Every structure is written in C-alpha cells, then in structure tokens.
Amino acid sequence: MTEANGTTELPKTCKAGVVVNEGPDFTVAVEDVPVPTPGPNDLLIKLNATGICYSDIHYMLNDLPMGSMSSYGVRSPGHEGAGVVVALGSNVTTWKVGDRAGIKPVYDCCFACELCWSGRESYCDAAPQIGLNFPGSYQQYVLSPARYTQRIPDGVDDFVAGPIMCSGSTIYCSLKEAGLRAGSWAVFPGAGGGVGHMGVQIAKAMGMRVVGIDGGEEKRELCMKLGCEAFVDFTKVEDVAAEVVRICDGKGAHGVFVTASSAPAYASAPGMLRISGKIMCIGIPPIGTAFAGADPLLLIGKNLTFSGTKVGSLLDTARALEFAARGQLKPIYEVFPVAKLPEAVAKLRSGKVAGRLVVDFNA
Template sequence: MSTDSGAAPEIPKTCKAGVVVNEGPDFHLKVEDVPVPSPGPNDILIKLNATGICYSDIHYMLNDLPIPKMSFFNVRSPGHEGAGTVVQLGSNVTNWKLGDRAGIKPAYDACLNCELCWTGKETYCPDSPQIGLQFPGSYQQYVLSPARYTQRIPDGVDDFTAGPIMCSGSTVYCSLKESGLKPGDWAVFPGAGGGVGHMGVQIAKAMGMRVVGVDGGADKEKLCKELGCEAFVDFTKVDDVAEEVVAICDGKGAHGVFVTATSASAYASAPMMCRISGKVMCIGLPPSGTAMAGADPLLFVGKNLHVIGTKVGSMYDTMKALEFAARGQLKPIYEVFPLAKMPEAVDKLKKGIVAGRLVVDFNS
C-alpha cells in the first residue's frame, strides 16, 4: 500500500462495529469485533470518527423495502453517514493522502461512464451500489471506499456535522434544487423536526424561501422555529393540517411540499397543501406498500400539480450541502451516543422519538 505522505498509522486486525442480529421485524443491534478490511488497488481505508444513524438503516434491518436483504450480500453492518480520516491507500490511489478527511455517502460508487453519471444523476446509475446494504457500512469503524467516489470534507466542518450531511443534508439539498423553488416561495416540510426535515428547513431558509414546518409536539415546534420556520403546524393539535398550511401560505398554498416524513398521512395530505402548479417532493421512504404519493387525478389536472421523487444527492450536491455547513448556514442538530450505546440509538430511532439526528462517536 502507498504511504507516501508520511508514516502510516498502525492498522488493527479488528475493529468495533454495530451488527444486525435476527434481521427482520424483530431485529436488534449489537456491538462486536469484526475484521478490518484491506483496500484493493483503487480503494482507500477510512477510520471513521462518527456516523449518523438514518432511518434507511432501520429499513434495511427491518427488511421492509422491496429490495434484497443485507444478508443476501453477506453484510451485517448498515450505515451510510460516516466521517473520518484516510488511514491506508490502495496501490493505484494518487488523489488521496493519509490523514485526508473523508466521508461515506449512501451511494458506494458509480460507473462514471454513462449518461446518468455525466449529467449529475450518478446515484441513479445501475452500477451504483449502496453502502450499508451491499457493502459493510458506517456502523463499522474501519470501512473501505472507492477512491474516485469518496467525498472530501472541507475545513470548518467537523465530523459530527459532516456525517449526517452525507445523506440527510445531501438528500434534501438535491430535492430543493430539483424543485426549482425561488427566493420568496413557500416551502413546507412535513416531518420538519426530523433528521432530514430540520436540515431542509435550514437550507431552504438560506436559499431565501419562506418555510413552514409540520410536525408534532412542543419540542419540535421550538426546534423548527429556532432553525428558521416562519410558521409551524402541529398535526397533534390541528384537525385539518392542509387547510392550515394553505391559510398560512397566502391562502393559496405552498409552492413546494417536501415530504420528509414517512407516514401515509403525510403523503396523502401533501397535494392538498399545494397551490396551482405546486410541487410535491417525495423524500421520506415509508415501508413498502404503506403509503401512496398522489390524489384524485382531477386535483392534479385542476391544480397543475407535479409529483417528483428525489434520492440522495450527487457528489456535487453533497459538496454544496457541506458548503452551507462551512458557511454556518447548516448546523445539524444531533444527539451523540458513545459506540457502546449504538444499539440504544438505533432503538430510539426505530421508535420514532428523535428530534434532529443521532450520531455515534467511535472514540468514546
């Protein structure tokens, strides 16, 4: 392995990892020792300092999406929001140095040689596998990443901030970009107090949009207003959430509704929140078969509505989201768990009792 940037750090034989046990509806997570992988010629080995905990990880462990199981790929550790440093280089790697700061995103790689990759849609590339599903993910402290598709972390963005941005921040930035909303437009976020939603609130505010948060409880309301929501609708107190949103948005409705929640009710009410030519942006992933993004076609025709789905952002999108953080305009709200309590963090997210994001500190 190349070590031309100085003395190479000592690489252990094993490392700690959160691994899924009894994959499926009754899964649980445990922390155990796993082998540290060795990089191939075009890979880098990253020692993670932090990983975010994303609900997509819960989906993978529950096995409630219409995709192959983690175990089909012999993967036991999910996770796709890692941040750390490069500790080993593959023999062909020349664009990274030991000690460089690096991030792990949901997309593990892409072919970089097709129309989708050339147009910034590489996360839709058929040769873009998912880390934490098809490859061991960021619940494992030492992870491999293709050198050509590893995200650089800029100065001024710490690992606990960068980790969640790798997925949540990138995802919601991409959706805001693809919505085409302009400064002064109304952007509504069902699930505004959650891991993706609270970052969307901040980025939309930084882009000059007027932001409305939809979520439940006083804690979520306080968080959303502190982060930039002009108004907040508490679905536990309001009988008709869509009607309330429309009234707030000039009595006409939202220009864009960014559904970061995963409930059927959030998707069902989103079209009703829109004004003429409004856009429903589908972000949150409900369990397969539990929700529909749509309404009576008469509503779509009568209001010229658009429904658009977006995945995690490209490398460029992730870079732009990180730039918001570097400028101080995006500050993920997170609760830190030590590595030994990773199972508790996963259980807390599984139960849906999280405001903001959960982040695991591998060094505590």
C-alpha cells in the same frame, strides 16, 4: 498499500454495530470485526462519527424491495460516516493518508453512462448502496472507492459532516430540483426529523418562507429556532392541509417536501398546494404502506407536479457541505458512544428523535 504514519500498523479488529436476527425482530449488537484491507483503487477510512438514518432501520427490517443485507454478506448498515484516510490502495494517487473523507449512501458508480455524465449518478444502474451491498458506517474502519469518496472541507467537523452525507445531500438535491425561488413557500412534513430539520435551514438560506409540520412541543421549538415562519402540530390541528393553505397567503404552498415517511403525510400533501405547486417525495415508507398521489381532477385542475428524489450527487453533497462551512446549515444531533449504538438505533426506530443521532467512535 500505504498505511498511516509510514510503518505504523493498523489494528486487526475494530468496533462495529451489527444486525442480529435481520427482519421485524432485529436487534443491534456491538462486536469486534476485522479491519478490511483496501484493494488497489480503495481508501481505508477510520471513521470518527456516523449519523444514524432511518434507511438503516429499513435495511435491518428488510422491508424494502432491494434485497437483504444478509444476501450480500453485510452485517453493518450505515451511510453517514465521516473520518480520516488511514491507508491507500496501490493505484490511488488523488488522496493521501490524513485526508478527511466522508461515506455516502451510494458506494460507487460506473462513470460511463448518461446518468453519471449528467451528475445524476445516484440513479446509475451500477450504483450499489453502502450499508446494504457493502459494509457500512456502523463499522469504524470501512473501505470506499477513492473515485467516489466525498472530501470534507475545513471548518466542518465530523459530527456535522456525517449527517450531511445523506440527509443534507438528499434535501439539498430535492430543493434544487424543485426549482423554487426566493420568497416561495416551502412546507416540510417531518420538519423536526433528520432530513426535515436540514431542509428547513437550507430553504431558509435560499430565501424561502418555511413552514414546518411535525408533532410535539420539542419539534415545534426546534423548527422555529431553525427558521420556520410557522409551525403546524399535526397532533393538535384537525385539518393540517387547510391550516397550511391559510398560512401560505390563503393560496397554498409552492412546494411540499415530504420528509416524513407516514401515509398521512403523503395523503395530505396535495391539499397543501397552490396552482402549479410541487410535491417532492423524500421520506421512504415501507413498501405498500403509503401512496403519493391524488384524484386526477385535482392534479389537472391545479397543474400539480409530483417528483421523487434520492440522495444527491457528489456535487450536491459538496454544495450541502458548503452551506455548513458558511454556518448556514447546522445539523442538530445527540451523540451516543459506540457502546450505546444499539440504544441509538432503538430510539430512532421509536420515532422519538428531534434532529439526528450521531455515534462517536472515539467515546
């Protein structure tokens, strides 16, 4: 193992947000945990920042059919980390101490199957999740396989890069797979949230006409500032789908990107589409609480397509970072010091966040 600054010793412990009482009544505490030692093929990364994603809440609630954090011996969730390499495993030759590096939701993949070969490694059967199967980015010093660590380009700071590791990569991948063209209407239920507000910006940069759906004046101001052509407040508009159709030339949207995770968001989406429209399922509801679909007559009569997308590949994440490097993607975030990480998690769980929350490990 090669350590930072040659002979400088790394700390024995670091700060970490850990889940207490995993399940519906969970809480988060900040504790000192051991700094891990990299294996032969690993990097040890000192994180400067981590975004907080609602998937972290799902893991701590244990309300997804993916196994529990505790069953894997994991206490710290998180998968939106950005920092610097401080130590290398003995076999690592493609990275050096001091390189900037990012932590994504997928921890690793096999690189030996059709999915990996075709750039769809997020769906690989051998793709464990960081923050669920392995300690995540709520912990300042984390391990990452060198072959599946994301490089962060110059010109993109860690507070921007962190949220892009999941949210930006996810929505870029969904926009890419939807195949919409410049001039198409792209609608974002949950447009003011962590994933949605990045989708608004990327879709705008791709030349699409963007409609945001969310609730409240703060979300409206954010969405219009970021490039929405129109905003629909679901707390004020009785028939959201009809209003979207009216805005979109009276014909409906070409694509609806459901970044919200509520049952009403999924239920109303089919009614927003024009002929041959596409619904992209992105927001993750607790299992059994929402349904993505419609009466077959509507699907047949309007030639509708439903598709689900997970976080993007290494290449997708690199592409999202390129939007940021060009100034076309600027995550909106509120910063919390690591000591207030529990407060940040509670705020996200309450659903009162416009944009993203980011934790500063150095504050």
